[in-house]
Amino acid sequence: xxxxxxxxxxxxxxxxxxxxxxxxxxxxxxxxxxxxxxxxxxxxxxxxxxxxxxxxxxxxxxxxxxxxxxxxxxxxxxxxxxxxxxxxxxxxxxxxxxxxxxxxxxxxxxxxxxxxxxxxxxxxxxxxxxxxxxxxxxxxxxxxxxxxxxxxxxxxxxxxxxxxxxxxxxxxxxxxxxxxxxxxxxxxxxxxxxxxxxxxxxxxxxxxxxxxxxxxxxx
Numbered sequence: 001x002x003x004x005x006x007x008x009x010x011x012x013x014x015x016x017x018x019x020x021x022x023x024x025x026x027x028x029x030x031x032x033x034x035x036x037x038x039x040x041x042x043x044x045x046x047x048x049x050x051x052x053x054x055x056x057x058x059x060x061x062x063x064x065x066x067x068x069x070x071x072x073x074x075x076x077x078x079x080x081x082x083x084x085x086x087x088x089x090x091x092x093x094x095x096x097x098x099x100x101x102x103x104x105x106x107x108x109x110x111x112x113x114x115x116x117x118x119x120x121x122x123x124x125x126x127x128x129x130x131x132x133x134x135x136x137x138x139x140x141x142x143x144x145x146x147x148x149x150x151x152x153x154x155x156x157x158x159x160x161x162x163x164x165x166x167x168x169x170x171x172x173x174x175x176x177x178x179x180x181x182x183x184x185x186x187x188x189x190x191x192x193x194x195x196x197x198x199x200x201x202x203x204x205x206x207x208x209x210x211x212x213x214x215x216x217x218x219x
Contacts, residue, residue: 008083011134018105019076026069033061075101082129090132092123092164092217096155099136106141111149114140117156123164125217127200132217135196136166139204139213142189143168162219163202169212 037058075098093116100116107114143153151171158165197204202217 008130008134011130011137012079015079015102015137016076019072019079019102022072022105023069026065026072029065030062030069033058033065071101079133082133086128087126088129089124089126090129092125092157092166093118095129095132096136096157096166099133099140100155103137103140103144106144107153110144110147110151112144112147113152114144115152115154117154119157119159121159123157123159125164125219127217131196131200135193135200135204135215138189138193138196139166139168139215142193143170143212146170159219164217164219166215166217167207167212168214169207 037055040054040058078098079102097116100114103114140153140155147153147170154167154169154171156167156169158167193204197215200217202215205214205216206212207214
């Protein structure tokens with residue numbers, strides 16, 4: 001079995017801590033909503049329309065949080081199995097969607113909308129899944145740092161002849177429009193990302209308009 005380096009261990013710890021925190025929030029909201037429903041049932045003397053409306057709102061919150069909890073748990077379970085095989089065939093959109101969900105708390109803290117766009121057709125590649133996830137998360141994390149509250153980060157895939165592009169692009173709420181190209185290459189973060197992509201036999205580039213980055217992966 002391949003030994004995992006400290007960067008991989010820190011990565012798994014960071015994701016796990018974030019998701020378990022979100023799961024606690026899900027359970028707390030469900031508990032609060034269930035308690036509210038119990039209180040409403042106690043006051044059955046209220047007008048039936050008012051009571052029904054309030055119960056309906058509480059049930060909507062519970063259903064939404066249950067779906068959110070299921071999504072988080074499902075993604076975390078798949079994430080936990082990532083180190084099982086050094087190389088594995090994956091559906092790239094499924095992995096970017098998984099990392100989008102696992103990164104949702106970080107986006108929410110920055111008040112940024114994170115959107116993953118499905119490709120026209122499935123994109124299958126054979127790759128080191130742990131290293132790919134680190135590259136995706138590292139890219140998302142840095143992009144979030146450059147967006148102001150209310151901004152949006154769009155993730156999309158593009159299949160070319162011998163490569164696949166993972167594009168992470170900002171909207172107009174970019175903190176330093178064009179500054180990405182000037183500042184990022186001087187940071188240890190960029191050096192780490194470059195090395196990570198080299199280990200995947202790929203590369204990382206700046207998007208041509210300077211409002212995002214592109215991960216280039218072998219097909």
